[in-house]
Amino acid sequence: MAAPLDLDQLRSFLAVVDTGSFTRAAEDVFKTQSAVSMQIRRLEERLGKDLFERNGRNVRLTDEGSRLLNYARRMMALSQETLTAFDEEHISGHVRIGLPDDYAERFLPEIMGRFVRSNPRVELQIACETTSSLVEHVEKGHLDVALVCPSKTHAWSEIVRREPLHFVTSASHSVHLEEVVPLAIGRADCVWRKQGVDALRRVGRQHRILFTSWSATIVTSAVLAGLAVSVLPECALRPGMRVLTEADGFPRLKDAEVAVMRGKNSDTPVISALVEHIRESLRNLVPPTEEKPTARALPETRMIRSQRLRPGMSVAGW
Numbered sequence: 001m002a003a004p005l006d007l008d009q010l011r012s013f014l015a016v017v018d019t020g021s022f023t024r025a026a027e028d029v030f031k032t033q034s035a036v037s038m039q040i041r042r043l044e045e046r047l048g049k050d051l052f053e054r055n056g057r058n059v060r061l062t063d064e065g066s067r068l069l070n071y072a073r074r075m076m077a078l079s080q081e082t083l084t085a086f087d088e089e090h091i092s093g094h095v096r097i098g099l100p101d102d103y104a105e106r107f108l109p110e111i112m113g114r115f116v117r118s119n120p121r122v123e124l125q126i127a128c129e130t131t132s133s134l135v136e137h138v139e140k141g142h143l144d145v146a147l148v149c150p151s152k153t154h155a156w157s158e159i160v161r162r163e164p165l166h167f168v169t170s171a172s173h174s175v176h177l178e179e180v181v182p183l184a185i186g187r188a189d190c191v192w193r194k195q196g197v198d199a200l201r202r203v204g205r206q207h208r209i210l211f212t213s214w215s216a217t218i219v220t221s222a223v224l225a226g227l228a229v230s231v232l233p234e235c236a237l238r239p240g241m242r243v244l245t246e247a248d249g250f251p252r253l254k255d256a257e258v259a260v261m262r263g264k265n266s267d268t269p270v271i272s273a274l275v276e277h278i279r280e281s282l283r284n285l286v287p288p289t290e291e292k293p294t295a296r297a298l299p300e301t302r303m304i305r306s307q308r309l310r311p312g313m314s315v316a317g318w
């Protein structure tokens with residue numbers, strides 16, 4: 001029977017990936033740089049594969065390193081969950097979290113899965129509303145944490161994810177070819193609505209608002225039915241949708257941002273733990289369509305940018 005992998009080596013491997021440097025990884029795991037290098041070398045020998053390409057101070061994951069990454073994160077998470085399950089003094093209590101429903105469908109399973117397994121004694125109270133309502137609830141103390149579209153009016157939120165914002169249409173219909181483009185978008189205070197409408201005005205593309213709703217289900221249903229074009233972030237794309245590009249007469253949009261907001265008096269261990277789980281979950285979440293991994297430069301920051309879809313690509317599924 002083959003010997004199991006060393007969790008301490010995997011921990012150092014993840015530290016190198018997350019920091020982009022053997023030196024900073026050593027600081028994170030409280031080891032010397034030579035000790036981290038030795039652990040990575042032994043891990044590579046154990047697997048019989050090179051995990052990093054080294055070029056001076058630059059470090060890149062190989063294809064095999066990219067394959068290991070997901071397994072390593074899962075193994076470390078399971079290790080932490082096991083320890084938590086036997087920790088009688090682990091944090092407990094309840095947290096009130098809010099997020100828009102389009103975020104809930106894409107982000108909530110990952111956030112809930114990670115957090116509940118690691119903190120089984122914590123009760124989550126979840127609300128799905130618009131960003132403006134969520135901001136108001138946080139400011140009034142009705143919610144502890146919220147995922148929102150950031151804006152200048154609530155600058156004390158922390159951006160935890162960026163991803164492309166697209167004009168989208170049905171892959172099976174041609175509503176986007178109409179002279180006056182019908183739109184299905186959010187309410188007047190929706191950040192994505194403002195960006196989309198302003199962009200169409202700048203290029204002189206005629207349009208009319210056909211459906212307005214804060215519900216992602218209603219907006220996406222209008223798109224999939226071939227009734228309207230919408231403005232959606234990559235996380236909200238669905239099978240049967242097609243991304244519209246400049247070749248279709250639709251301008252490029254600025255990236256969508258996801259921010260986490262916490263109440264001003266919510267500095268407790270349980271809330272801090274949830275916020276950290278949100279950061280980790282959204283950092284590791286892959287876009288709906290992901291190409292085969294290739295050798296890539298490691299990020300300098302802890303927040304990884306979502307991969308872009310190729311122009312005109314239809315979403316085949318998650």
